[in-house]
Amino acid sequence: KAGVTQTPRYLIKTRGQQVTLSCSPISGHRSVSWYQQTPGQGLQFLFEYFSETQRNKGNFPGRFSGRQFSNSRSEMNVSTLELGDSALYLCASSLEGQEAFFGQGTRLTVV
Amino acid sequence: QQQVKQSPQSLIVQKGGIPIINCAYENTAFDYFPWYQQFPGKGPALLIAIRPDVSEKKEGRFTISFNKSAKQFSLHIMDSQPGDSATYFCAASLADNKLIFGAGTRLAVHP
Numbered sequence: 001k002a003g004v005t006q007t008p009r010y011l012i013k014t015r016g017q018q019v020t021l022s023c024s025p026i027s028g029h030r031s032v033s034w035y036q037q038t039p040g041q042g043l044q045f046l047f048e049y050f051s052e053t054q055r056n057k058g059n060f061p062g063r064f065s066g067r068q069f070s071n072s073r074s075e076m077n078v079s080t081l082e083l084g085d086s087a088l089y090l091c092a093s094s095l096e097g098q099e100a101f102f103g104q105g106t107r108l109t110v111v
Numbered sequence: 112q113q114q115v116k117q118s119p120q121s122l123i124v125q126k127g128g129i130p131i132i133n134c135a136y137e138n139t140a141f142d143y144f145p146w147y148q149q150f151p152g153k154g155p156a157l158l159i160a161i162r163p164d165v166s167e168k169k170e171g172r173f174t175i176s177f178n179k180s181a182k183q184f185s186l187h188i189m190d191s192q193p194g195d196s197a198t199y200f201c202a203a204s205l206a207d208n209k210l211i212f213g214a215g216t217r218l219a220v221h222p
Contacts, residue, residue: 004154031208043155043200043212056207090154098143098204102154 002027004093004103012109018079021106025072025093031055032074033100034066037088046089049074050096081110113138115203117213124191125221132186132216134201139182141203145210146175146186149198158199159186191220 005024013019025032033056034046045058049068066076072093078085086109092100116135124130134144143162147155161168161175161184168175172189188195201213 006154033208033210035210042214043202043210045209045211048208056209058209092210094208098206098208098210099145099157099160100208100210101157102147104152104154 006091006103006106010107013081017081021076021089023074023091029093029095030072031094033092034076035090083110086110113211115211115213117201121217123219128191130188132199134213135183136203143204144184145202147200193220193222196220
């Protein structure tokens with residue numbers, strides 16, 4: 001069974017640009033969550049989608065948004081990038097409950 | 112109240128030793144407590160998890176001890192190996208699937 005797949009693995013963007021990250025969950029998993037990992041703030045919850053609906057949201061500005069498609073694949077978008085958005089963005093999928101499996105992440109660098 | 116406090120920040124043990132990582136929480140509504148292992152350049156991997164109705168859980172060389180009254184839980188790694196050198200994160204969640212992570216413990220197991 002394939003794990004959680006995130007693309008791309010690495011991204012370099014310029015301040016002010018926007019970026020879209022993609023996540024394909026484990027087959028059969030309907031819940032997809034996104035996390036931001038930085039050395040200073042650690043792992044922080046961004047949002048969770050289940051059956052195409054945002055079910056939970058963390059404390060991030062509105063520049064961070066996401067969506068989920070009918071095949072459970074999810075995308076995360078960050079608009080008007082700031083230097084502080086440089087981070088490892090992680091996607092996790094779960095069947096329905098709390099057992100979450102993470103992908104390898106997308107390393108975003110904002111210059 | 113939503114925080115999970117993890118200690119120590121870093122830990123060095125000799126091969127065969129038993130590193131112990133501790134976490135404490137405030138919110139008594141948390142009902143799921145997982146531990147994740149992360150290697151450099153990789154996403155966190157779920158190691159073992161426990162619910163508050165159980166005081167101990169073992170999976171291979173990994174054991175979680177849970178003290179509900181003290182609101183603390185810990186990870187013990189038996190017969191530690193150099194390959195266990197990684198960063199370990201504890202986490203807690205409510206039924207909403209939002210994981211609150213500790214700050215992480217960097218473990219080094221020396222041969």
